[in-house]
Amino acid sequence: MSTTTQAPSCSGQTATHGECPGRALPLARDAGGAVKAEPFKVACSSCNLRELCLPVGLSRNDLEQLDSLVATRRTVSRGDTLFRTGDAFQSLYAVRTGFFKTCVSAEDGRDQVTGFQMAGELLGLDGISNDRHSCDAVALEDSQVCVIPYSQLEELSREFTDLQHQFHKIMSREIVRDHGVMLLLGSMRAEERLAAFLLNLTQRLQARGFSASSLVLRMTREEIGSYLGLKLETVSRTFSKFQEEGLLEVKQRQIRIVDQAGLQALVNSSSC
């Protein structure tokens, strides 16, 4: 299960994100080829995600400092939480393999998915404000994260300006992303929301070496709906509609994008 970026080769697995990753980022294989349990500590400096993750743009020297910071890993199986609302905040987490959702919940039990995170993306930034987490992070497939002790990150980023700057950029990017979601939730119609969602997802997958046109959703219709402010039936219907219109091929969670430009047009056209 749950191979995302560490697939040793395209060994015929069925449940991966559509296709075989194989691009820009060479898959730094751990010495020895024993892959499943990740027996060796993989340093940031040799991690195949370094171009997508916290280390972006760091010098060789800075990178080695980071290695000492990111010492431990944590495995989270599908359905388990990495942290939940109210937990004491200690660390940030970088997704190494797998897929997560974050969600906040109101007093009355309603909850809202605030994001989906894949390899190279950071989890836990919400915790800094109060020293407690303010959302739940749930693994949607068996996953592994790198643990980044926050106090050490602060310390290290006082020494290395590039790291400091990169960290600030990541936080800022999250804010900008959130604003985009607000725009989506506040002023788009169902079709536009789903189209925007799919395009965003494939774009991020593509940056990780996956196909731009075919993907496997890791989340349910209900989770998509929660993220997009729609009910699961509406999500389902919209998928069907897109299929009828020749924009997608949908087979449960397997999606193939047939007409990317068509989707893009949906997002850009002011609702008529």
Next chain:
Amino acid sequence: MSTTTQAPSCSGQTATHGECPGRALPLARDAGGAVKAEPFKVACSSCNLRELCLPVGLSRNDLEQLDSLVATRRTVSRGDTLFRTGDAFQSLYAVRTGFFKTCVSAEDGRDQVTGFQMAGELLGLDGISNDRHSCDAVALEDSQVCVIPYSQLEELSREFTDLQHQFHKIMSREIVRDHGVMLLLGSMRAEERLAAFLLNLTQRLQARGFSASSLVLRMTREEIGSYLGLKLETVSRTFSKFQEEGLLEVKQRQIRIVDQAGLQALVNSSSC
């Protein structure tokens, strides 16, 4: 016009935020009493907003360092922009007096208000991610901001861990706030949205020494609607409904909260 926190006394102005500020934060009056043009540079260390703004929790010594950082002010008259999408990012801005909105816009011209900022709140965090601003910041009344050159802030926060920590908290708080807005946009109905909005607004005003129960809206129905994902007519109708139900008194932009608990109940009750 446009006095918010610097009102020298409750001198009978009509258009202020409801009432006379007078609480915890003593209004550090500039020596000499000449108030309107803010002739003297007001240092962070003696600013009446220091408990709400960037300097929260800093030591006396750190504060004095900040003073050197925040050297300039900028006045923005009502309707003008402090920055707009695409502008090069140089500085953050702390609202000193006045009131702002931020909004993002899609290609097709739709736009979405992403927040309203009042005294002590920071503007411009979105710009860090790309070295360009990704939203517009518009003054809703004549305002004044403190300019915080970003590169100097980074520099200073390498030296002063409290400042670093506080800055990170502010960014994180913005992320948490955004998640709250997503929850609102994704799963609340019109009445709940407006109730939540009003409660949030009064809470922030109260923290600044204003009345908890009476306020003057600085934004139009349309801007409220954009923020809440509603049309202006719906906002207006909902105000009227609240008035009929005895929750509010509404007179154009003058709002008096009659039954705060009633509003709170609306927000918490799962939509029935």
Next chain:
DNA sequence: CGCGAGCTTGATGCCGATCAATGCATGTGG
């Protein structure tokens, strides 16, 4: 094989959008 979680599809109804007219406050120029 049969169970159950998740997905699809249909029928119906409601909340909020849209269209349209009126009201109210502020400001401007004659």
Next chain:
DNA sequence: CCACATGCATTGATCGGCATCAAGCTCGCG
């Protein structure tokens, strides 16, 4: 000072998109 314009708010009538309720369907799994 009044007449009028302008921007914003209110209110009504109608419409449509999405939620809701309710069956079936699919597929993976014990």
